[in-house]
Amino acid sequence: MNILVLNGSPRGEGSNTLKITRAFLEGMSSQREVSVDLVDISKADISHCRGCFACWLRTPGVCVIKDDMQHLIQKYVGVDVIIWSFPLYYFGMPSKLKAFLDRTLPINLPFIELSESGTCRHPSRYDMSGKGYVLISTCGFCSVENNYEALLKQFEILYGENLTKIICTEGELFRAPQLEKRTGEYLSCARQAGREYASSGSITADTAKKLSQPLYAPEVFIEMANASWGIGEPHDTENN
Numbered sequence: 001m002n003i004l005v006l007n008g009s010p011r012g013e014g015s016n017t018l019k020i021t022r023a024f025l026e027g028m029s030s031q032r033e034v035s036v037d038l039v040d041i042s043k044a045d046i047s048h049c050r051g052c053f054a055c056w057l058r059t060p061g062v063c064v065i066k067d068d069m070q071h072l073i074q075k076y077v078g079v080d081v082i083i084w085s086f087p088l089y090y091f092g093m094p095s096k097l098k099a100f101l102d103r104t105l106p107i108n109l110p111f112i113e114l115s116e117s118g119t120c121r122h123p124s125r126y127d128m129s130g131k132g133y134v135l136i137s138t139c140g141f142c143s144v145e146n147n148y149e150a151l152l153k154q155f156e157i158l159y160g161e162n163l164t165k166i167i168c169t170e171g172e173l174f175r176a177p178q179l180e181k182r183t184g185e186y187l188s189c190a191r192q193a194g195r196e197y198a199s200s201g202s203i204t205a206d207t208a209k210k211l212s213q214p215l216y217a218p219e220v221f222i223e224m225a226n227a228s229w230g231i232g233e234p235h236d237t238e239n240n
Protein backbone atom coordinates (compact mmCIF):
# COMPACT_ATOMS: atom_id res chain seq x y z
CA MET A 1 0.00 0.00 0.00
CA ASN A 2 1.48 3.34 -1.07
CA ILE A 3 0.87 6.30 1.20
CA LEU A 4 1.53 9.97 0.58
CA VAL A 5 1.75 12.09 3.75
CA LEU A 6 1.29 15.81 3.22
CA ASN A 7 2.89 17.42 6.28
CA GLY A 8 1.38 20.91 6.20
CA SER A 9 2.89 22.13 9.48
CA PRO A 10 5.60 24.75 9.06
CA ARG A 11 7.26 23.13 12.10
CA GLY A 12 8.31 20.18 9.93
CA GLU A 13 9.41 17.26 12.14
CA GLY A 14 8.58 19.34 15.26
CA SER A 15 4.88 19.28 14.40
CA ASN A 16 2.41 18.22 17.10
CA THR A 17 0.16 16.84 14.39
CA LEU A 18 2.95 14.77 12.88
CA LYS A 19 3.36 12.91 16.20
CA ILE A 20 -0.19 11.60 15.79
CA THR A 21 0.37 10.90 12.10
CA ARG A 22 3.55 8.94 12.86
CA ALA A 23 1.67 6.86 15.46
CA PHE A 24 -1.10 6.19 12.91
CA LEU A 25 1.53 5.10 10.36
CA GLU A 26 3.20 2.82 12.92
CA GLY A 27 -0.17 1.14 13.47
CA MET A 28 -0.69 0.77 9.73
CA SER A 29 2.73 -0.71 9.09
CA SER A 30 2.24 -3.27 11.88
CA GLN A 31 -0.69 -4.69 9.89
CA ARG A 32 0.54 -4.63 6.32
CA GLU A 33 3.42 -3.61 4.11
CA VAL A 34 3.30 0.11 3.49
CA SER A 35 5.52 2.44 1.56
CA VAL A 36 5.38 5.97 2.98
CA ASP A 37 6.34 9.11 1.12
CA LEU A 38 6.31 12.10 3.50
CA VAL A 39 6.40 15.52 1.89
CA ASP A 40 7.20 18.60 3.95
CA ILE A 41 4.89 21.05 2.20
CA SER A 42 6.38 24.10 3.94
CA LYS A 43 9.80 23.34 2.40
CA ALA A 44 8.48 22.45 -1.06
CA ASP A 45 8.63 24.85 -3.97
CA ILE A 46 4.91 25.43 -4.62
CA SER A 47 3.73 28.64 -6.26
CA HIS A 48 0.18 29.89 -6.11
CA CYS A 49 -2.26 28.85 -8.83
CA ARG A 50 -2.45 31.59 -11.48
CA GLY A 51 -6.05 30.83 -12.39
CA CYS A 52 -5.15 30.70 -16.10
CA PHE A 53 -7.00 27.40 -16.75
CA ALA A 54 -4.20 26.33 -19.13
CA CYS A 55 -4.31 22.94 -17.34
CA TRP A 56 -7.88 22.57 -18.64
CA LEU A 57 -7.50 23.98 -22.14
CA ARG A 58 -4.07 24.62 -23.66
CA THR A 59 -2.10 21.83 -21.91
CA PRO A 60 -4.81 19.45 -20.57
CA GLY A 61 -3.82 17.92 -17.24
CA VAL A 62 -0.52 19.83 -17.06
CA CYS A 63 0.15 23.05 -15.16
CA VAL A 64 2.22 25.77 -16.84
CA ILE A 65 4.17 26.47 -13.61
CA LYS A 66 7.36 24.44 -13.36
CA ASP A 67 7.92 23.74 -9.66
CA ASP A 68 7.62 20.80 -7.21
CA MET A 69 3.94 20.32 -8.11
CA GLN A 70 5.09 18.65 -11.32
CA HIS A 71 6.10 15.52 -9.39
CA LEU A 72 3.85 16.02 -6.34
CA ILE A 73 0.69 15.86 -8.44
CA GLN A 74 1.87 12.55 -9.93
CA LYS A 75 2.37 11.17 -6.43
CA TYR A 76 -1.08 12.43 -5.39
CA VAL A 77 -2.73 10.65 -8.31
CA GLY A 78 -0.63 7.48 -8.02
CA VAL A 79 -0.84 6.47 -4.33
CA ASP A 80 -3.47 4.39 -2.52
CA VAL A 81 -3.87 6.63 0.54
CA ILE A 82 -3.29 10.34 1.06
CA ILE A 83 -2.81 11.54 4.63
CA TRP A 84 -3.34 15.25 5.17
CA SER A 85 -1.46 16.13 8.37
CA PHE A 86 -1.59 19.74 9.49
CA PRO A 87 -2.47 22.24 12.24
CA LEU A 88 -5.65 24.28 12.11
CA TYR A 89 -4.82 27.86 11.10
CA TYR A 90 -7.62 30.42 11.39
CA PHE A 91 -10.28 27.70 11.08
CA GLY A 92 -8.73 26.32 7.91
CA MET A 93 -5.51 24.84 6.57
CA PRO A 94 -2.09 26.59 6.52
CA SER A 95 -1.68 28.74 3.41
CA LYS A 96 1.10 26.76 1.75
CA LEU A 97 -1.02 23.63 1.94
CA LYS A 98 -3.93 25.55 0.43
CA ALA A 99 -1.61 26.50 -2.43
CA PHE A 100 -0.93 22.75 -2.86
CA LEU A 101 -4.66 22.00 -2.91
CA ASP A 102 -5.37 24.75 -5.46
CA ARG A 103 -2.61 23.37 -7.67
CA THR A 104 -4.35 19.97 -7.87
CA LEU A 105 -6.78 21.60 -10.33
CA PRO A 106 -5.23 19.75 -13.36
CA ILE A 107 -6.62 16.50 -11.85
CA ASN A 108 -10.13 17.77 -12.60
CA LEU A 109 -11.85 18.11 -15.95
CA PRO A 110 -13.37 21.53 -16.75
CA PHE A 111 -16.91 20.22 -17.23
CA ILE A 112 -19.53 20.78 -14.56
CA GLU A 113 -21.79 17.91 -13.51
CA LEU A 114 -24.97 18.18 -11.50
CA SER A 115 -25.39 15.64 -8.72
CA GLU A 116 -28.75 14.13 -7.71
CA SER A 117 -28.99 16.61 -4.86
CA GLY A 118 -28.56 19.50 -7.31
CA THR A 119 -25.00 20.47 -6.36
CA CYS A 120 -22.13 20.98 -8.82
CA ARG A 121 -18.84 19.15 -9.21
CA HIS A 122 -16.03 18.65 -11.70
CA PRO A 123 -15.43 15.07 -12.88
CA SER A 124 -11.91 13.72 -12.37
CA ARG A 125 -9.47 13.25 -15.23
CA TYR A 126 -8.21 10.09 -13.50
CA ASP A 127 -9.87 7.20 -11.71
CA MET A 128 -9.54 8.30 -8.07
CA SER A 129 -12.39 6.11 -6.82
CA GLY A 130 -10.35 3.53 -4.87
CA LYS A 131 -8.26 6.08 -3.02
CA GLY A 132 -8.49 6.66 0.73
CA TYR A 133 -8.06 10.08 2.34
CA VAL A 134 -7.14 10.60 5.99
CA LEU A 135 -7.31 13.99 7.66
CA ILE A 136 -5.19 14.31 10.80
CA SER A 137 -5.23 17.73 12.43
CA THR A 138 -4.47 19.36 15.77
CA CYS A 139 -5.45 22.78 17.01
CA GLY A 140 -4.71 25.10 19.93
CA PHE A 141 -8.23 25.53 21.34
CA CYS A 142 -10.11 22.89 23.30
CA SER A 143 -13.21 22.69 21.11
CA VAL A 144 -14.08 21.42 17.66
CA GLU A 145 -17.20 23.56 17.80
CA ASN A 146 -16.81 27.08 16.43
CA ASN A 147 -13.36 26.04 15.23
CA TYR A 148 -13.28 23.11 12.77
CA GLU A 149 -16.64 23.44 10.96
CA ALA A 150 -15.33 25.18 7.82
CA LEU A 151 -12.37 22.82 7.39
CA LEU A 152 -14.42 19.67 7.97
CA LYS A 153 -17.05 20.82 5.48
CA GLN A 154 -14.32 21.50 2.92
CA PHE A 155 -12.88 17.98 3.32
CA GLU A 156 -16.29 16.33 3.29
CA ILE A 157 -17.10 18.07 0.01
CA LEU A 158 -13.71 17.10 -1.40
CA TYR A 159 -13.63 13.43 -0.40
CA GLY A 160 -17.12 12.40 0.77
CA GLU A 161 -17.31 8.86 2.13
CA ASN A 162 -13.65 8.15 1.35
CA LEU A 163 -12.61 10.49 4.17
CA THR A 164 -11.40 9.35 7.61
CA LYS A 165 -10.84 12.05 10.25
CA ILE A 166 -8.71 12.37 13.38
CA ILE A 167 -9.12 15.77 15.00
CA CYS A 168 -7.18 16.45 18.19
CA THR A 169 -7.89 19.64 20.11
CA GLU A 170 -5.43 20.99 22.72
CA GLY A 171 -2.62 19.98 20.36
CA GLU A 172 0.08 22.09 22.04
CA LEU A 173 0.01 19.70 25.00
CA PHE A 174 2.06 17.28 22.88
CA ARG A 175 5.03 19.57 23.51
CA ALA A 176 4.87 19.16 27.32
CA PRO A 177 7.01 16.23 28.56
CA GLN A 178 5.17 16.37 31.93
CA LEU A 179 1.94 15.36 30.17
CA GLU A 180 3.39 12.37 28.33
CA LYS A 181 1.19 9.89 30.19
CA ARG A 182 -1.97 11.42 28.71
CA THR A 183 -0.55 12.31 25.29
CA GLY A 184 0.99 8.82 25.16
CA GLU A 185 -2.47 7.32 25.68
CA TYR A 186 -3.73 9.39 22.76
CA LEU A 187 -0.84 8.19 20.57
CA SER A 188 -1.69 4.58 21.49
CA CYS A 189 -5.24 5.21 20.24
CA ALA A 190 -3.81 6.71 17.03
CA ARG A 191 -1.70 3.54 16.60
CA GLN A 192 -4.85 1.46 17.07
CA ALA A 193 -6.63 3.64 14.49
CA GLY A 194 -3.78 2.96 12.05
CA ARG A 195 -4.07 -0.79 12.59
CA GLU A 196 -7.82 -0.66 11.98
CA TYR A 197 -7.47 1.56 8.92
CA ALA A 198 -4.85 -0.75 7.38
CA SER A 199 -7.07 -3.80 7.76
CA SER A 200 -10.53 -2.38 6.99
CA GLY A 201 -10.10 1.07 5.43
CA SER A 202 -11.85 2.74 8.36
CA ILE A 203 -11.64 3.35 12.12
CA THR A 204 -14.06 1.68 14.53
CA ALA A 205 -16.61 3.87 16.33
CA ASP A 206 -14.97 3.02 19.66
CA THR A 207 -11.50 4.20 18.55
CA ALA A 208 -12.96 7.27 16.82
CA LYS A 209 -14.74 8.17 20.07
CA LYS A 210 -11.52 7.86 22.10
CA LEU A 211 -9.67 10.04 19.59
CA SER A 212 -12.34 12.72 19.81
CA GLN A 213 -12.10 13.02 23.60
CA PRO A 214 -10.24 16.16 24.73
CA LEU A 215 -6.87 15.45 26.36
CA TYR A 216 -7.97 17.39 29.47
CA ALA A 217 -11.21 19.04 30.62
CA PRO A 218 -11.55 22.61 29.23
CA GLU A 219 -11.01 24.37 32.59
CA VAL A 220 -7.85 22.35 33.36
CA PHE A 221 -6.55 22.81 29.82
CA ILE A 222 -7.14 26.57 29.75
CA GLU A 223 -5.38 27.06 33.07
CA MET A 224 -2.35 25.06 31.87
CA ALA A 225 -2.35 26.71 28.44
CA ASN A 226 -2.54 30.28 29.74
CA ALA A 227 0.12 29.68 32.39
CA SER A 228 2.46 28.05 29.84
CA TRP A 229 3.19 31.36 28.10
CA GLY A 230 4.92 32.63 31.26
CA ILE A 231 3.47 36.13 30.82
CA GLY A 232 0.72 37.92 32.73
CA GLU A 233 -2.73 38.11 31.24
CA PRO A 234 -3.35 41.45 29.51
CA HIS A 235 -5.96 43.65 31.14
CA ASP A 236 -6.03 46.17 28.36
CA THR A 237 -5.43 46.22 24.62
CA GLU A 238 -1.99 47.47 23.55
CA ASN A 239 -3.31 50.28 21.34
CA ASN A 240 -5.23 51.94 24.16
Ligand SMILES: Cc1cc2nc3c(=O)[nH]c(=O)nc-3n(C[C@H](O)[C@H](O)[C@H](O)COP(=O)(O)O)c2cc1C
Binding pocket: 009, 010, 011, 014, 015, 016, 017, 018, 086, 087, 088, 089, 090, 091, 092, 138, 139, 140, 141, 142, 147, 170, 171, 172
Ligand atom coordinates in the same frame (compact mmCIF):
# COMPACT_ATOMS: atom_id res chain seq x y z
C1 LIG B 1 -1.30 31.33 12.45
C2 LIG B 1 -1.94 30.37 13.41
C3 LIG B 1 -3.32 30.23 13.38
C4 LIG B 1 -3.94 29.33 14.26
N1 LIG B 1 -5.30 29.21 14.22
C5 LIG B 1 -5.92 28.37 15.08
C6 LIG B 1 -7.35 28.23 15.05
O1 LIG B 1 -8.06 28.80 14.23
N2 LIG B 1 -7.91 27.44 16.00
C7 LIG B 1 -7.18 26.74 16.92
O2 LIG B 1 -7.76 26.04 17.76
N3 LIG B 1 -5.82 26.80 16.91
C8 LIG B 1 -5.17 27.61 16.02
N4 LIG B 1 -3.80 27.67 16.02
C9 LIG B 1 -3.00 26.77 16.90
C10 LIG B 1 -2.44 25.54 16.15
O3 LIG B 1 -3.45 24.88 15.39
C11 LIG B 1 -1.84 24.56 17.15
O4 LIG B 1 -0.79 25.19 17.83
C12 LIG B 1 -1.37 23.25 16.53
O5 LIG B 1 -1.33 22.22 17.51
C13 LIG B 1 0.02 23.34 15.92
O6 LIG B 1 0.30 22.10 15.30
P1 LIG B 1 1.67 21.72 14.59
O7 LIG B 1 2.72 21.62 15.68
O8 LIG B 1 1.39 20.42 13.94
O9 LIG B 1 2.02 22.81 13.62
C14 LIG B 1 -3.16 28.56 15.17
C15 LIG B 1 -1.75 28.72 15.17
C16 LIG B 1 -1.16 29.62 14.31
C17 LIG B 1 0.36 29.74 14.35
